[in-house]
Amino acid sequence: MAIQHFPLKLVSRRMLAPSVGHYTFVRDDGQPLDFIPGQFIQVHFTYADGTATKRSYSLATIHDHALGPGEAVEIAVSYVPGGAATALFEGLEDGGHVDASGPFGRFCLMPQDANARYLLIATGTGVTPYRAMLPQLEALIRERGVRVVLLFGARNPEELLYGDEFRAFASRYPENFRFVPCFSRELPAADSPHAHADVRHGYVQQFLDEFAPDATGDIAYLCGNPNMVDACFDALKGYGLPVPQVRREKYVSSK
Numbered sequence: 001m002a003i004q005h006f007p008l009k010l011v012s013r014r015m016l017a018p019s020v021g022h023y024t025f026v027r028d029d030g031q032p033l034d035f036i037p038g039q040f041i042q043v044h045f046t047y048a049d050g051t052a053t054k055r056s057y058s059l060a061t062i063h064d065h066a067l068g069p070g071e072a073v074e075i076a077v078s079y080v081p082g083g084a085a086t087a088l089f090e091g092l093e094d095g096g097h098v099d100a101s102g103p104f105g106r107f108c109l110m111p112q113d114a115n116a117r118y119l120l121i122a123t124g125t126g127v128t129p130y131r132a133m134l135p136q137l138e139a140l141i142r143e144r145g146v147r148v149v150l151l152f153g154a155r156n157p158e159e160l161l162y163g164d165e166f167r168a169f170a171s172r173y174p175e176n177f178r179f180v181p182c183f184s185r186e187l188p189a190a191d192s193p194h195a196h197a198d199v200r201h202g203y204v205q206q207f208l209d210e211f212a213p214d215a216t217g218d219i220a221y222l223c224g225n226p227n228m229v230d231a232c233f234d235a236l237k238g239y240g241l242p243v244p245q246v247r248r249e250k251y252v253s254s255k
């Protein structure tokens, strides 16, 4: 897929969590934007001294067809205190523009994979590639009965990004899709919709053992906080998963 440079116009923004915004853009040059779920775009801007810089954002758009001109290009932006891109996104009004390029990356489901199960692991906005992948996962569940465990690390229920969507998907495919939110600080209240049997208290890497990672049947995807990605990568190697079966996307700043 050719990398392109294009303007994005902000259509709307809503808060997913106290410091995470879901931004809906459209490509504003009349061209389509195709991408493979799991890929990301880069947003280009300049620091106050005029130096050019860029930041990467995974595409969150649920991808069930190639995006035509004018169709939503969605990303989730985590606000980082003092962050340069954070300031840009916080100050952006509806109708405002950012300069973008993409799509980039290979953190994608591979058509040749014949695994029995996917272990999808994320923290924070690292869950957005898996949102984009939902239609592909649905097709794999229907076509070859693949099983999926989504281990999603958040500090508390407020930060469980797209939690309702993943829960709805899990209830549609109870035999195949397990949604396991791991709360590091605060568990949901007993009457919260997030308080289901699969909720765990702790960090995602603490719960890998429960799912018995297995080199013969599993492919793992790790996305988000670099420390989490490294910890899970080491743990999965310890279970015997070869490196090509552990795919990683670390959310590091590209200053």
Ligand SMILES: Cc1cc2nc3c(=O)[nH]c(=O)nc-3n(C[C@H](O)[C@H](O)[C@H](O)COP(=O)(O)OP(=O)(O)OC[C@H]3O[C@@H](n4cnc5c(N)ncnc54)[C@H](O)[C@@H]3O)c2cc1C
Residues within 6 Å of the ligand: 040, 055, 056, 057, 058, 059, 075, 076, 077, 078, 079, 080, 081, 082, 083, 084, 085, 086, 087, 125, 126, 128, 249, 250, 251, 252, 253, 254, 255
């Ligand atoms: C492939 C890829 C995909 C990414 N996808 C997303 C995405 O979908 N959504 C998203 O929000 N981010 C994503 N990121 C991270 C994103 O590109 C930025 O790095 C992040 O938004 C911070 O940018 P900033 O300019 O606001 O902060 P910066 O100006 O880069 O950083 C300001 C300060 O905050 C620290 N910092 C930077 N990031 C974090 C953090 N996450 N937590 C705590 N402190 C931090 C820095 O070390 C620095 O001290 C992705 C990164 C990569 C490499």
